[in-house]
Amino acid sequence: MRIPYINYLFVTLALIATGCKSEGEKACPDLKPVATFNSPVLPGETIKFSVSGVDDAVYYHWYGPDNFSSHEASPEIYNANGFHSGRYSVDIATKYGCHYTVQTDSLAIENIKMECEPQDNTGGFNQRPLRNITVTRQTEIHATTDIGDELKLYFKTPGTPPPGIYHVSGSELSARNDVHITFLTSSMWSAQSGDVYVFLENGKTVVQYCNLGFTSSSHYGTVLKSSARILL
Numbered sequence: 001m002r003i004p005y006i007n008y009l010f011v012t013l014a015l016i017a018t019g020c021k022s023e024g025e026k027a028c029p030d031l032k033p034v035a036t037f038n039s040p041v042l043p044g045e046t047i048k049f050s051v052s053g054v055d056d057a058v059y060y061h062w063y064g065p066d067n068f069s070s071h072e073a074s075p076e077i078y079n080a081n082g083f084h085s086g087r088y089s090v091d092i093a094t095k096y097g098c099h100y101t102v103q104t105d106s107l108a109i110e111n112i113k114m115e116c117e118p119q120d121n122t123g124g125f126n127q128r129p130l131r132n133i134t135v136t137r138q139t140e141i142h143a144t145t146d147i148g149d150e151l152k153l154y155f156k157t158p159g160t161p162p163p164g165i166y167h168v169s170g171s172e173l174s175a176r177n178d179v180h181i182t183f184l185t186s187s188m189w190s191a192q193s194g195d196v197y198v199f200l201e202n203g204k205t206v207v208q209y210c211n212l213g214f215t216s217s218s219h220y221g222t223v224l225k226s227s228a229r230i231l232l
Contacts, residue, residue: 028098035090035102040110043165043197047077047084051102056094064088064104081164081177082109082198109163111199116210116227123151123228124183125214135160135232141207143230150184151228153196153207160205160232166196168212181212189214189224205232 033053041047049062051073062070065086068077077084088104121130121143128145135141141153155161156173168191169178181191194212198205207230213223 028094028096031098031100033090033092033100033102035088035104037088037104037107039107041080041107042110042112043081043163043199044112045080047080047107048074049076049088049090049104050074051090051092054092054094054100056096057092058095059091059093061091062088063090079165079177080109082162083164083176085109085162109199111163111201112165112197114197114208114210116208118208118210118227118229120229120231123226123230124149125185125224125226127227130228130230133230133232141230141232150182152182152184153230154180154182161198161207163199163205164197166198168192168194168196181209181214183214183226187216187218189216191226192223206230207232 031053033051035049035051038048057073060071060073062068062072062075066083068084068088085108087106089101091099091101093099118127121133122128123130123143124145128147128149130143130145130151133141133143137158139155139158143151145151154173155166156176156178164177166177166179169180171180173180179196181196183189191212191214194209196207196209198207200206208228210227211225214226215223
């Protein structure tokens with residue numbers, strides 16, 4: 001009679017917990033499983049995990065950064081960003097009650113090639129130099145131009161944002177990869193759509209965006225383009 005899968009898995013896990021083996025089985029072989037992921041991984045791409053070197057596996061438990069957990073043999077993480085950087089582990093159990101744990105190399109999110117190349121610490125509608133750049137605990141990056149205009153980027157994650165792609169949103173940030181951008185001149189301007197890229201370069205965190213459209217309630221129908229590159 002074929003044992004239902006749920007009972008079969010229960011028996012397997014019970015064997016793992018007690019350290020027992022099925023009747024007639026020899027000691028577990030000294031296997032060296034290998035856990036890997038696709039590389040390089042760019043912001044926004046999919047991370048794909050796999051493990052090899054163990055036959056007859058009936059149980060997997062992957063876990064790692066950002067509270068990641070999966071019981072799939074080859075799990076995936078969509079829309080990769082800096083929250084997902086680090087090492088991942090997988091626990092494996094075979095149908096004979098043998099169990100193994102293996103860890104991946106450290107995963108890093110690679111830099112993406114930008115479509116524009118602003119000079120360091122510049123922004124605004126005329127690529128003005130940016131000064132007094134600060135990052136607050138309230139998730140805000142604040143900078144002023146050399147003529148006193150104020151650029152602010154609001155993130156949902158406190159402190160310096162990790163590398164990744166952040167999507168321009170309204171003032172109500174619903175997802176952790178949302179960002180709201182305002183630019184105060186004689187009027188208040190807000191970015192309407194597009195992406196902001198955060199990446200590491202020469203040991204510094206860089207926040208950069210290209211040709212985002214800004215609108216203002218004081219200038220109906222007008223859209224002004226702006227790029228920025230901020231070093232934190």
